Amino acid sequence: MKPTGKDVDPQDRVFGQRVQKFRKERGRTQAELAAALGRTSSWLSQVERGVQPVQRMDLLQQIADELGVSVQQLRPGAPVEPGASSQTPAPLSLSNDLDETRRVLSGHPALDTLLAGQSDASQERPLDVLRGDVDDLWDLTHSGRLAQVSTLSVDLLPELERAVRTADNEDQAQLYLLLSRTYQALSAAFVRQDEADAAWVAADRAIFAAEQSGDPLQVCASVFRMVHAFVRLKALGQAEHAAQTAIQALEEQGARSPESLSVLGSLHLSLALVRARASARAEAKEEIAKARAIAEQLGENRNDFNLEFGPVNVEIQAVSTAVDLGDAGEALDIGLGISVEGLSPERQGRLLMDLGRAHAQRRHGGEALDCLLRAEAIAPEIIQTHQAARAAIRELVLVAGPNAPRELLELAERADALD
Template sequence: MPEGAQTNGQRLKRLRMRRRWDQRKLSEVSGYSLSAVRKFEQGRRSLDRADVILAFSKALDCHPTEITGQPYTPPDSDLDGQAAIASIGAVRRALLRHGRPARPTDQEVAEVDLITLRERVAKANGHRQRASLTKLAEVLPALLRDLQVAVEVSTGERQRKTYDLLASTYECAMQYLYKLGRSSDATLATERVLWSAEKTDDPLRVLAARWYDAGEFLAIGEHDEAGRLIDEALTSLGAMGTDSPEKVSLTGAFHLKASLNHARATDNKAAEQHLQKAQEQANLLGKDRNDFQLQFGPTNAAIWSVSLPVEMGKGQEAVRRAELITRSLPKQYASERRSHHYIDVGRAYYYNGQHEQALEAFVKAEKLAPQATRMNASVRETTHTMLNGNRRTALFEFGMRLGVV
């Protein structure tokens, strides 16, 4: 069976057997019941929640992607998917060349133009926000090269501005790689974001980069380290005198990150407290902002209010919140964020036993962001589990597009 067509439970079983453990041993070490382990391995229960995957990965001493099976390779019939992954090698090479002498040609030096570079970075971020991975793949390699040349040949304030553009483009690369399941390469990109941000001498820009750094530790279940980074950032923000919109926006974004960290650490009370603090910051702003490409405001806080109970496996609460906000979701809001919202809504409906509505939400997410949705580990696992109980035409066709059947 192709790797992409396997369930997380099948991979869990293989990892367990590699250690020569029986199901009872895995149950004892992970803290999950023997019945739950059996259902996960048999594909009768969706193994899609991050906190559960992290518990098993810690028990088996493996990386979470060994359970989720990432990265996935799009089928040959998915031409857009193949185009989306075409630049992975070139982006990786650009990341590896970071900090090394660019050795530009005379023509490259002559063509350095900050205004043009700023326009190209804005275009790349537009592709990122629309989840247009194929278009982002087309522009990233050359843009990274040109910015690496530009920071090498620039000085003073001009160089600091160029480093800001480079940090933003590394963020695009990080999101591109993350959406395609290339976690180790995405981590490398995050390190480049941090390094470039520090060269800008902008305290807020540096803190924005640390928002992603905290996410790296959160993704592998290092909740204490993620929490320390978040707390340090919130302390730094609190010490800043003026409540500028940028500061308020960044403070709210860190409270959202804290809420997710606590949710995955199964501290539900703290998770809700940080969500409430984020909502207070969103109300203080009064409108959606996109400072440092970290979208924050009333809309994003509302979206996270659904994500949080999904992370906790509270289907009824997530569905209740989703039905309150989905209709009012601005259509002009970033496709990437709206698609992720519909993924969360689909998972909420699945937890609530409403499989028809779950499929409808996943299809909405796919229309907004085809490749990001098809590559999403939770969508693939949940769809796999639903197919075990019902292989009706619409669900089967969606599974075919995902490559799980």
């Protein structure tokens, strides 16, 4: 039985959209490409919608050949078949994963609609379909599949920007909400690749779209993304002001619902990060304590606004804060007792990275390397773009000297930690 729209795997959906994008760029209809593949138009339509998975390597290669692209361009991370042409482009490196999205972000995604004054409403997709794409975008972001984030967003973002300007009043608020969630996801993705300037732009647009949607909690969730962009920019004063402003507003309104408590707790965690980066030990621990009290009030791990807030996430942030403050023993005491079952790869990778840093501070070379390698396997961009992870790897190499194990040197090379 083929999956329904709700059951479509995000990876199959993104693959299908990539096939459709390359097909249209080459001016080929579904019927033409399907005939060249020896398939029906209905089959190809299902592939492009993600309903029909393409799993056989020979069929994947056939589609790539017909579109004049590499298998890796269609499905990043797919194995290269023996004997493949040396002209086949290599997969994009991690640092290039979001380049196309960055270019879209740099312009005005709906300028053509503004100039035309109207658009063809018959071309607009239903709200539930767009909502499914935004949900997929967040799933991909949490999973660290940033190349697929880019592929999905380069078409989705302009589509939403056009739709909010041409929709009926009854749909406009929901479209602005989807647009805000899209920009929030992109801000989170850019932070993970250490592209803080792009993360700032995306967060700012998320705040505006959330305000237009009439959802103040989405505004505060967007501010959370802004705080993390400021931290990556080392603009700690701006990060502090943004977090405190949102916290004060929520407290004045008497945040009591689970959703508002999730946002409030997440903002306290972001402020703890700011305090720790400023070496304000007492203030950082105070913010952790406030977040911990809110998490206890919630009593469960939640994912409101894709913030993943709850008791476990607070302890993960407590580990990170302790490491930033140089309290390696405390970080290990907390971290080794955390169960990350059910959390996203990003959260799991972040905890392992911080445990690796804590072990490195204690000169536990073997344990540090093990944690960092496990973090890389789960969320490679954390190791390759996070300055603290690279600093820990560099320190491990220096301490080991000529006796540095091969696995450590290879990790250092992948993370570009020795430059």
